[in-house]
Amino acid sequence: MKIGYPCINQSIGKKSISTLRLRSYSEAKVKECIEYNLNCLHEILCYNVDHGLYFFRISSDIIPFASHPIFQFQWKDIFSKQLNQLGHLIKENDIRITMHPDQFVLINSPNPSIIDNSIKELDYQSGFLDELGLGSTAKIQIHVGGVYQNKEESIKRFIKTYTTSLSNKIKSRLVIENDDFRFDLRDCLRINKEIGIPVIFDTLHNECLGQNQVGDAIKLAAQTWNREDGILMVDYSHQEPNSRKGKHSNTLNHDLFEKFISNTKGLDFDIMLEIKDKEKSATQARLLLDRIKTKHN
DNA sequence: GGGCGTCAAGCGTAT
């Protein structure tokens, strides 16, 4: 069971990811950005290893504008050495990696150009993981997409795009996550039955939309992961008190986390803590988990 | 050097 957090580290004393505006785009600037970002990723991963955190989500912006038409920069060639080194670091330490394309990536849209742009983005992200030399346990997580007033048709469009338009490289990494308002675990499991795509389970989204007991839900989701996918990934968060429904909490609630661990006892999965204070909560969760384990052994 | 309006992209909910 690995513990991790997404994208940003607030402790290493420098901005975790750097990007630029489209208006100020130039090859020189984007090159500088990428160099900075890859160095930063290296520092973050070293920090994580030092703190026993072996699960990390890499920001979609690691290569800014990578799927935009303006972007012609040959980043794979120029940075092959750094990418190789990063890959070695990840593999030597057995770090699990995921990426999460942003909300604009919708492969079930009725608008073909949105699907087109989404596939370009997926192509870039799976290409990035390929350049690191990572196998198919490194995943790219997306949601099913929009409902567009007709959920059944929207599920069908997801399946159609998946089966007819995605490369095997993308498919070997793509997983779907239950969301907070549209497609719940049950919908994702149905899609899995049709096309075999693994289902990543999000605890907060399940609280928003599903009524599944967390232990049952995790057992069901775990069955969608095959040997080549690695073990189930879980996005863990809880509701920030006195905020809108679905808002990720700012800090880890130790009682809730311990309750979650006891409710899922005996199950193995990797936990991504989607909590605003990032590596702080992840480190706390790591310590709590170690304490619980030694108590039981 | 600090303040602050704005940033490639979509969708759905809350106010």
Add this chain to the structure above:
DNA sequence: ATACGCTTGACGCCC
């Protein structure tokens, strides 16, 4: 209507 939230604030113009 508008703002917010989403995997994440922070870029960069203006003074």
